[in-house]
Amino acid sequence: MNSIINKKIEDPLFQTVLTIMSDISDLRRINALLGWDQETYMPDGSWEARAKQSQTLEILEHKLFINDDTKKLVDKIKNNKAERSSHHQRMLEIFVKDYEKNAKIPTSFVENYSIAKSKANESWKKARKKGEFNLFEKDLDNLIELTIQKTNHLGYEKNPYNALLNEYEEGANYDSISEIFSNLKTETIRLSKKYISKENFQLPNADKFNLSKKKQLKLCKEIAKALCFDFFNGRLDESHHPFTTSFSKYDVRITTRFDTKDIFNALYSTIHEVGHGLYEQGIDNSLYNTFAEEGTSLGIHESQSLIWENNICRSLEFWVWAMPLLRKYFPSEFSEVSEMDMYKVCNQVSYSFIRTESDELTYNLHIILRFEIENELINRKLKTKDIPERWNELFKEMTGLTIENNNNGCLQDIHWSFGGFGYFPTYSLGKLYAASLMKQMEIEFDVWQNVKNGEFMTLRTWLRNNIHQWGRLKTPKQIIQNVANKNLNSIDFVSYLEDKLDKIYS
């Protein structure tokens, strides 16, 4: 493959921008390593010192980027009319865009925000240990206050929440997402009613499972490898909440978690993160250490994890391929279990307290709940101390279930503890993008024959060519239009899922 970007051309302005981006990228990626270490191997006694280190890096990064020299450079770029390839032009646009966004945030704010995030993250962990929201409340409240300040720094139209949505999904706003989510909610409720009380699929003897963590890890590594995750440029570790982080496209780290009673937990967590990891590893080499060396939006990123987790690997064809592997590691537990059993159980529709453990369909209810709570918090319509009550009320309204432990409710996710307000909606956007992309892939080649044979490279290559390699060089909108010739919609998702579930529940 030729390089997307020719870095060695004669273009002094472009060269200067590349150099600055490279240093800034280094600091960002180093901070990502600090974060990965904190979640995986860091001893508990170090969190204050680590928070300080991370803060020092953030401040330095901010100073290195936001200063008079960069401002002059940005002005120069804006006035420069030299002819450039569209990719070079886009790279300069990204640089200017990121500068202008960051320039709105004062350094003093960056300092406070950084330390507040670390504190909230640490107290979220403590709160989770005891299931007590009040251990998290004070630090969370402080973080929400700072987040509201941030929306004022960034600026917004109509709703301060829009400023946050935009951080993760370019061009997103509360009203348009609300409209899509409204349809999605209606359809989700319709389909939930259709399937939920129908049949309760279970694996034989699952209540007696005691699946060794060590073997689960080996199985997960073997599957990750088969799905083309590159361990020469990546790792798989354990953490409480699975995540993907990248210290460059040459070092992409994913994590998973284990439940000795439930193989699906580790398996689909791993596959999900593999999907993210493949995106990061698939970015074109020539984008290394530029601001384009990342996913173009969280929604598109999520589509890449979900397309593997749900569309590809919750298929009967996947289990035809994967069953012998599962039996290799756990012969006694799975010798009596068929591909069809696995297929049915992993697609079971049922209400779950935990977002990450819920099925493809009802998952969206979890997102819509968070979306509404976030909007209320950022608009000061809901007080931090009232989050548990509001959460439990909305959850009951949607599912009829009563939450009795906050670990099953508002303490379950790490996101708010690092200030990730506006992040959750992208999970559902990812589902919608994934369905449209998958539909297109099925038109272009025989996906299911490849899956059945474990020939995942064909799928990865299609995704790499159409999505991964471009990093941020294409916008989310360009991706979905170029690949599938359509816009974001919920129709492809609903019809894909109804087709599958009809087969399973018939």
Add this chain to the structure above:
Amino acid sequence: MNSIINKKIEDPLFQTVLTIMSDISDLRRINALLGWDQETYMPDGSWEARAKQSQTLEILEHKLFINDDTKKLVDKIKNNKAERSSHHQRMLEIFVKDYEKNAKIPTSFVENYSIAKSKANESWKKARKKGEFNLFEKDLDNLIELTIQKTNHLGYEKNPYNALLNEYEEGANYDSISEIFSNLKTETIRLSKKYISKENFQLPNADKFNLSKKKQLKLCKEIAKALCFDFFNGRLDESHHPFTTSFSKYDVRITTRFDTKDIFNALYSTIHEVGHGLYEQGIDNSLYNTFAEEGTSLGIHESQSLIWENNICRSLEFWVWAMPLLRKYFPSEFSEVSEMDMYKVCNQVSYSFIRTESDELTYNLHIILRFEIENELINRKLKTKDIPERWNELFKEMTGLTIENNNNGCLQDIHWSFGGFGYFPTYSLGKLYAASLMKQMEIEFDVWQNVKNGEFMTLRTWLRNNIHQWGRLKTPKQIIQNVANKNLNSIDFVSYLEDKLDKIYS
């Protein structure tokens, strides 16, 4: 314990220095994390990107420290005659000293040196895989050339090697170490002849050992814990070459390695690094994130690892305590082995190719060899390409043994690959310091009763009070004079070792 340093006093100059030290320390510690990750968990495909990240940090740290503002501050400190406590005064002295040393190194040199170290480290690893020195030669030669340039930047008296020795041991120079080493060499050769052919101690059935790595790790962790290594503020992992690194006194990481045939390898590697780790963890809280939050010299640091590895844990009393533990993890292998067997085998005098596997006595020959080769390299009396020949020649001269694989010779140590010329001599200095400190500890309380009972906290407390807590606030010379009322000498070491070996070989 009261704080050694009162950080909250009214002293604006001191406050400014504290702030600068804190930011610089953060960057240094972050770079240490990058290094730890590289040796433990980093995927192989990432080394170039990691080298770039580490280089970016080093350059930033240099710029943050060495600039006109710091220069003015240093001038101000030198002209400031305000009355201060001796500790505050010493802190300012350390700051000025470090500034002046770093100011001598141009930024352009820092860049080249940093990248050269990463390259050399990577090619050393490749060379080791095949035992081929020529895979390492080019990058090593480049690094030596830069190291010679560095001695010119730093300045020196008489011998450029002195500039390097001084980096690790304040006040050290070739002539004075050479004199001590000359006595040490004579005594080592005398004692080697006395014991080496006498008796060959062996553990029963050791040739059939296949000691599980996992169990060894558990055993090592239990012993580290018993020796008071604090896992709330530390970790133990595996790496090719065991080392200790610290990201603050609250996060101290040690590594070890495993040999399924030989329990001593993992055990004494672990204990050695625990000794280093206890030093770092024992530094007073009030020195956190200052330039005094580290060992006062490599020689003293090494004395703290060696006092545990050799003086304390190669005693019969240690094995009286440790034997039940060893039998807990490896009942079949060690049920027939007595404390006395372990004591004899772990003190066996015999020539070894590998420095880290050699006994307390002949170890010094390894150091004297490296000391002489380094001096020749830095004075351009020896060419890089001739290192293997010169190494093998010196080794044969001292031991009579022929090296046939460079992994048993000049490729065995990681040190040169990260530019650590002048580092090796501190290992033997550490032995000499340790012997004098141990002698004093034995005068002050009944060390051996405590060891027999596994009451290691008493020993650690003595070491913490006398050495650890001070960090760099006391010089090496002050430490040894305050604690033992004497100067560095080889007499204590030789008499300690001859006493022990006479008992064993009688």
